[in-house]
Amino acid sequence: MEADEAVETIQREMTAFARRARASAGRMHPELSLVSYTLLGHLEESGGCRATDLAAHYALDKSTVSRQVAALERARLIERRVDPEDHRVQVLHLTGTGRRILAQVTESRRTAFRERLAHWPAEDLERFAAYLVRYNAWPPEGYGDDDQETDQEQEADQEQEADQ
Amino acid sequence: MEADEAVETIQREMTAFARRARASAGRMHPELSLVSYTLLGHLEESGGCRATDLAAHYALDKSTVSRQVAALERARLIERRVDPEDHRVQVLHLTGTGRRILAQVTESRRTAFRERLAHWPAEDLERFAAYLVRYNAWPPEGYGDDDQETDQEQEADQEQEADQ
């Protein structure tokens, strides 16, 4: 296999993956869509943040986040606390239930991934992981994304071509 | 890095990728959604097939495919030919326009991917590609998806449940 061909394959496989991802996500955890799951995860690791931060981080419109947040609040998975410093701001926090559900879904996702990767040699797992990190980390630097975040996401950028 | 941790990373990165994918849908090629692109691609490589085949192949409901096909036909990207053998069947074919648009979109996607992967050593590209294929090809045999693979396509299978 040669480099150009490898690029084709990567494109094709990432696209195939992207196309299927959401559909199957909903099937496994009807109670928590992929987006909700991600938002909850972000709240957990950030220890609470504003809706605007989520929007910037995930390159979503603030109205979209507003509605997602409203749904999560309705489901009692998160709660809002008005920032005493600035009454426009609502700091979002996980509730106990939210934390529990998040942990459950995380666990079941983990199981699925583990099963899927069970027969892979450790060396391959490590290399694959590293490649994915490298691929996703390609932020030809930010454009909408303030996101001070540490870990994994640079989001926005790659949105571009990720798929379609 | 150790195997378990690698699995975590793979899960996290694949999820991040999946989450963003659709969001970007339409930004690059408003004229051809991800699904439409995929369907067109399938028609090209299969040289024409039935709506039912597409549905089975991509684990989509037949009604979804029906509407997608209708849209593609309206856009003159594909055409239907009634199978003279069986009047229930409509064999779908790309039109010249369809072939052209598909080629354009493929090319622009290719460019984006190439840019993104430009600085990767060939060896890494090849390994990454191989890992993705392996990951996506995980059909621990069908369970919802009959997809009887009649003639031309095998590669399809993986549609199943890509992630999570």
Add this chain to the structure above:
DNA sequence: CGGCTTGGTTGTATAGTACAACTTGAATGA
């Protein structure tokens, strides 16, 4: 023939998303 199966369409409902208009509260600057 009559019933079952298969391919496809249509009605209906839902999720997720964007964009634009609007509200409310803060900050700024003359």
Add this chain to the structure above:
DNA sequence: TCATTCAAGTTGTACTATACAACCAAGCCG
């Protein structure tokens, strides 16, 4: 101080992708 402008969120509207269920129409089988 007050008017302007900015920032955070919400709401109205619209559109896409999707599923499921009800349906129709054409073959097939016994």
